[in-house]
Amino acid sequence: MSQLPLDLPHRPALDREAFFVSASNAAALTMVEAWRDWPGGKLALTGAGGSGKTHLAHVWAADAGAVVVDAVDLPQSDLPALAEIGAVAVEDVDHIADLPTPREAEAALFHLHNMLSGAGGKLLVTGKGAPARWRIATADLASRLHAAGLATLGAPDDALIHAVIVKIASDRQLDLDPRLPAFLALRLDRSLASIAGALADLDRQALAVQRRITVPFARQVLGL
Structure with missing residues (x-):
């Protein structure tokens, strides 16, 4: 008999210890960790969907x-309160263009940028592709984002793919066959x-x- 599975939320581990370093992300990690020396106090972190931008943004947030x-969400945010913190990561800036009223979010990001810049704060922005494509x-605002330093998360290599499989399985508390990753x-x-x-x-x-999630089970479910 089968049961109706509940789509329960799971909390991914987003700390530095859970961030697996490989050749595809080492350079970006180095730039993020050097946040005290970012030119103009800002950095754009780019990469494909699921490449680790959110994880690395939270690693930086914990450090800074x-x-x-x-x-x-910026149009509904308390911008002066955010700026007073002195360091803000704004995720998925490339999604602003898809909003019904993108100018509101652009204006909010522009004001937040200027408040942080005027107070010597730090700004990390993330998105797919370089800021010039956002x-x-x-x-x-576009000119200020283009002036940010650029850190790019590359395509995942074999070591990173294996580590991500193990990490997601751990986040979801999955009982995996050891051969499965x-x-x-x-x-x-x-x-x-x-x-x-x-x-x-x-x-x-x-x-x-x-x-249990075994190799034959995965082969069947995923059509591998």
């Missing part, structure tokens, strides 16, 4: 005493977002049929 906010309509690393799409989706599928199906 910063707060992490989503770019689309479709920012406000020219003054290596099996999946060789067969899944080399995208961290795809890996996360595959493990979520395995989690749901394993809960539904009350089975």
Whole structure:
């Protein structure tokens, strides 16, 4: 018999200890950790979806005493209170262009940038691709983002893919066959977002049929 699996939230580990360093992200990590010396007090952290931008933003926030906010929430945020903290990470700035009224979020980010800059604060912005591709309509904001230092998370290598599989399984408290991470690393799409989706599928199906996640089970569920 199968059960209806509940889509219970799980809390990913976003601390420095859980951030696996590989050739694909070492340079970006070095730049983020050198936040005291960012030119102009700002850095743009870029990479594909699921590449680790959020994790690295939280690593920086813990080190710098910063707060992490989503770019689309800025119009409703208390900007002076954020600026008073002195260090802010604004995630997914590239999503602003998809809002019904993007100018409001752009204006909020522009004011936050200027308040932090005037007080000697630090600003980390994240998004897919370089800031020049973020479709920012406000020219003054676009020029300020283009002037930020750039740290890019590269395509994941084999070591990172294996480590991410183990980490997500740990976050979800999955009971995996020890052979499974290596099996999946060789067969899944080399995208961290795809890996996360595959493990979520395995989690749901394993809960539904009350089975351990083995290599044959993964082969069947994921069509590998």
